[in-house]
Amino acid sequence: MKNFLKLSLSVTALLFLIDSFTLKSDSDFTGTYGDSIMELILNENHTFTFNSSFDLDNKIKEKGTREINKGNLFLKSENKDLPTK
Helix, strand or coil, X not given: CHHXXXXXXXXXXXXXXXXXXXXXXXXXXXEEEECXXXXXXXXXXXXXXXXXXXXXXXXXXXXXXXEEECCEEEEEEXXXXXXXX
């Protein structure tokens, strides 16, 4: 019985460890984030749309491409007038 318990715990720990290092695909991040004032939409085709009506005199509407690198999300706008960094 002790050997069975040790084996079960070892297998469970191993599966948990393997699952924690599994890379997630970019499609796991697709969806709509925010609310009616600020909204970020991440699409499956690696594009994004951002809308902000926080300042009614200066509404923001941007779209472009997105990339996930080492768990960080990078957005690149199609608007060439924006600074790159």
